[in-house]
Amino acid sequence: xxxxxxxxxxxxxxxxxxxxxxxxxxxxxxxxxxxxxxxxxxxxxxxxxxxxxxxxxxxxxxxxxxxxxxxxxxxxxxxxxxxxxxxxxxxxxxxxxxxxxxxxxxxxxxxxxxxxxxxxxxxxxxxxxxxxxxxxxxxxxxxxxxxxxxxxxxxxxxxxxxxxxxxxxxxxxxxxxxxxxxxxxxxxxxxxxxxxxx
Numbered sequence: 001x002x003x004x005x006x007x008x009x010x011x012x013x014x015x016x017x018x019x020x021x022x023x024x025x026x027x028x029x030x031x032x033x034x035x036x037x038x039x040x041x042x043x044x045x046x047x048x049x050x051x052x053x054x055x056x057x058x059x060x061x062x063x064x065x066x067x068x069x070x071x072x073x074x075x076x077x078x079x080x081x082x083x084x085x086x087x088x089x090x091x092x093x094x095x096x097x098x099x100x101x102x103x104x105x106x107x108x109x110x111x112x113x114x115x116x117x118x119x120x121x122x123x124x125x126x127x128x129x130x131x132x133x134x135x136x137x138x139x140x141x142x143x144x145x146x147x148x149x150x151x152x153x154x155x156x157x158x159x160x161x162x163x164x165x166x167x168x169x170x171x172x173x174x175x176x177x178x179x180x181x182x183x184x185x186x187x188x189x190x191x192x193x194x195x196x197x198x
Contacts, residue, residue, distance in 0.1 A: 006064040006093045006190050008033035009057055013071030014045070014112070020172045022179035023070055034061065036073075045112065047121045050076045051083070058088050066189040067095035068182065070170065071144070072117075074100035074136075078126045078157065094133035094189030096182065099170045100125075100153060102145035111144065127156040133192050134159040135185050139167040139174075 010023050010033055018024060027033050036050070036057045043049040054076055058065060069077045074097040081089065101107070103114040103123045117123065136154035138161060140147045147163075154161040162185070168174025 006066045006193060007061045008186055009054075009061060009065045009067050010035040011054060011067055011069035011073035011077050012036065012038065013073045015071075015171075018172065020177065021070075022170065022176050022182065023068065025178050026068065026182055033068075036076075045117060045120050047076065047079060047117075051080045054080045055084060055088065058084075058091065061091070064091050064093045064193055066093050066186055068098075068186060069095060070098045071101055072122075074098065075122055075125060078128075078130065079122075081130050081132070082126050082128060089131045092132040093193045094135075095130065096135055096137065096185040096189060097157075097159060098137040098179075098182075099139055099142055099164075099167075100136070100145060100150060102142075102149045104149070105144055105146060107144050125153065127153070129156065129158040133189060135162055135188065136160070137162040137164050137170070137181070137185065139164045139170060141166040142169050144169050 008030060010027055012023055012035060015021065027035055034057060036054050039046060039049045039053060067077055077095055077097065103118055107114055134157060136150060136159040138147055138150035151161055170176050170179060
């Protein structure tokens with residue numbers, strides 16, 4: 001059986017316009033990939049609106065997809081996976097889940113207070129096994145999460161854990177820029193596909 005090329009669906013975190021962010025750089029290098037749009041300003045922290053936008057993006061993709069999520073985008077992805085229709089879930093070959101935040105950490109400015117997002121329905125984080133293959137990329141000095149918490153999430157989600165070492169929050173403030181490993185991890189998820197499997 002021959003390989004299938006899935007569409008990469010980029011699921012951003014809470015940031016606004018950040019052209020130097022690795023996800024935006026990935027999109028610039030891969031014009032065939034698509035990004036879940038940011039919500040309107042009034043709905044910026046609305047988890048349900050972000051889930052709706054992810055579902056709409058999946059609906060618009062022809063064929064299988066690999067999800068490439070960062071930070072709060074990871075939480076959107078796992079929340080979406082709990083409620084998405086089976087026909088949508090069956091089209092996801094896998095997900096790359098980079099540096100999910102930890103609600104028990106006091107996040108530095110300019111991030112919102114974790115309690116604000118928890119009150120808006122972002123917490124508790126789903127601890128169900130994901131219905132598709134996944135990898136979780138975790139940093140040991142992430143100011144928004146503890147490594148042991150992220151490792152625990154990877155375990156309950158059924159994800160392979162990738163130890164990034166000291167990578168901060170994997171964002172421009174931490175020196176990223178391009179994130180070369182994204183290519184390898186997306187390829188790992190895409191390799192799960194063979195013709196007729198999705």
